[in-house]
Amino acid sequence: MADKLQFHEMGLDDRLLKALADLGWAQPTLIQERAIPLALEGKDLLARARTGSGKTAAYAVPVIQRILASKLNVREQAVRALILVPTKELGQQVQIMIRQLTAFCARDVRVADVSGKADLSTQRPVLMEKPDVVVGTPSRVLAHLKAQNLVLHSSLETLVIDEADLLFSFGFEADLKSLLCHLPKIYQSFLMSATFSEDVEALKELVLHNPVILKLQGSQLPDSSQLQQYSVQCEEEEKFLLIYTLLKLHLVQGKTLVFVGAVDRCYRLKLFLEQFSIPACVLNSELPVQSRCHIITQFNQGFYDYIIATDEQGLADPTAPAQTTDGKGKKKKKKKNAGKGRVKDKEYGVSRGVDFQNVANVINFDFPDSVESYIHRVGRTARADNLGSALTFVTHTQLALLKEVEDALTGDNAESAVKPFGFKMEEIEGFRYRCRDAMRSVTKQAVREARLKEIKQELLNSEKLKTYFNDNPRDLQLLRHDKDLHPAIIKPHLKNVPDYLIPPMLRGVANSFSGKRKRRRNDKPKPAGVIKTPFKKNLRGKNPLKTFRFTGGASKGVGRGASKGVGRGASKGAGRGAKAGKH
Template sequence: AEMLQFHEMGLDDRLLKAVADLGWSQPTLIQEKAIPLALEGKDILARARTGSGKTAAYAIPVIQRILASKQCVREQDVRALVLVPTKELGQQVQIMMRQLTSYCSRDVRVADISGKADVSTQRPILMEKPDVVVGTPSRVLAHLNAQNLVLHSSLEMMVVDEADLLFSFGFEADLKNLLCHLPKIYQSFLMSATFSEEVQALKELLLHNPVILKLQGSQLPDSSQLQQYTIKCEEEDKFLLIYTLLKLQLVRGKTLMFVGAMDRSYRLKLFLEQFGIPACVLNSELPIQSRCHIITQFNQGFYDIIIATDEQSLASSQTTSGKKKKKSK
């Protein structure tokens, strides 16, 4: 069967124009399957990896439905809620939705409230009742409790993106509390890389007769296609060995290196730079803007190597430093 194209999905011309501007000549597998089902009003549970085009798979029908509802003049209200596990993902979703609404930005307004700003400073944004609100469960719940956001009568669509991560990041209680603020009936989309027990439980809570899409839309290799090598060497030889692997091009292309401690990541970076090998360091102590900038530079090819820190070591170093401080008192 031939693949369904964007222009065959009954989408608004303004949306199609934005899709063309993004250079998407045809939908990805998940977009082809999910968009028509979503436009029919069905609830969707989709297993899709990062990179499969899943954001647009829910963003396009959400925008389309809002545009369609605006044709019958209705008051401005929050019609869609997108829940994400991190503020970084919140930013990405907002950027994607803004790109898709570039020709209808007056009709579909998107607000991302997942950032670090105070709840009170975000209040004016929500008072304008944007059509789509993007946020983490805890932040959305805070606004619901503060009555900056009222959804029980206006909400028509809810998306839970990276549902499996929401649980591993500890948002389960917030998510359940949040549901009390929602209307009885709304369309739901659940996106997840895995179908864990928690995701299955969430499906029971949120979805009504959902269509289940188990797609491997992205061409990322699975474990059967990956090869793992272990090299045992002395501590003092490790940096030299890394240099050798890179110099002999035994390791090529985009590379992610993990080291055990923060200072070590900077030492490795300096070591490689002595040999003209540019690398960048990434860890959670860097400000969010810096992290985003580093990733952008990595994606644009300024660096081929990211040196990341094992966050466990970060947590333990913080607790030990905390203990030391207490003792010194």
């Protein structure tokens, strides 16, 4: 077996090698080892590799190397590389990666990200300086080309299409075809994708010339040494019971992404977890990109350990009938005219194109509607060299879908990729009444008010509405002083877990977390020979029922004395009691 090709053996510029060393990349990943030498030879590439395998650097390194080589001969400043992405979030991620790789040659290689929704006039000055690399969505790049803020037909050397399998599904087909008319006749192209779909094949015919096809992995997810995948069969009520137990007893540790089937389900699960003082945030596809990025940043910085999200399904054409799940495994069709006149943000994707960092676990609370969706969700964990785990809840109606996923991931291997989760539901039966108690507070009205509360906060924080509120202060005052919304009643008694409810098999794990604070408070070093006695703390305020000491005779005398002494005299009762006690 040949030795693995290293970065310093690829003929890269010293400044680029220094940046790679600073990033801590000792050796290239598989996609980087195969793609970079071919790209440096001038080949067109169609590469498929799993999410998190290093695809961004696999095309960014040869792009930067080619620009540095060009500048040795041509001093004229021009846009030499165009990188097209399906989402704003991915555009920001690509820009950051290129800036890290050009840390020691930033003057020679400049990059501009125009994938945001800022006005064209705001981005025009950046493009007029002719950055070497332009990153953007097809619609935004096309808008700049039409406004003549960007000229590519004479200078472009490299075209990269990242996450190619999402471009058409996000509604960029027409924009991309129009954009290609503004490019020169000869340029090098890279198509990077997590899957080979019909859309990718269509793109291949449009932009590639005799490409080298790199299909690096039969399975698009890491193997079992890096990613552990489990499934557990449970019905609707058991889903809430199980996720409560897993999170509250700390059986799931680390940053966790929870995927559900609809936005309403996000808020329902969030309100349910709040009943037990388990904080989680919702990544709502209906909120503006700035808000979504803020939530992701908070998650990455550790403000939340749990983030609840949905797929990007149905964003391609809001007016077309699409199949979605209701969370219970049953598919439902949207009405023909549903969503007409309402344009969703087609540049948005939750499970793809978003830079979630250090995700330890993915929980599929609702089963994904396709194998590709499963791969995209689970691909958020076990990225690069990190370990990860995935747990999927499966109802009895979704067993056929699970079989499809297993067949797609297993391939020729005899061992199944998705293993049964060894968890006995009867062990947590004692928690069921608590879950039912919590669910009584999570009503449709509570979910509605939780969403309204978030929208209200979004209106108050909106930069676009500041001018309107300045002109209409009365509206701002009404919004601020609107009646308080109470999404759900929090029941304090659900916060703590009594020890008697914890299953015997789980007490060691649960107590290792819940008992830490108790040990700090109570287990102070004692002087030698002192025996810890109960109720010693309350000596000043003695409770007679707890401190009263008696013998058998005394209790008998007190009883007789009390019964007789009330009517005939305390002395007579006391005498009889004393006599009985002596006897």
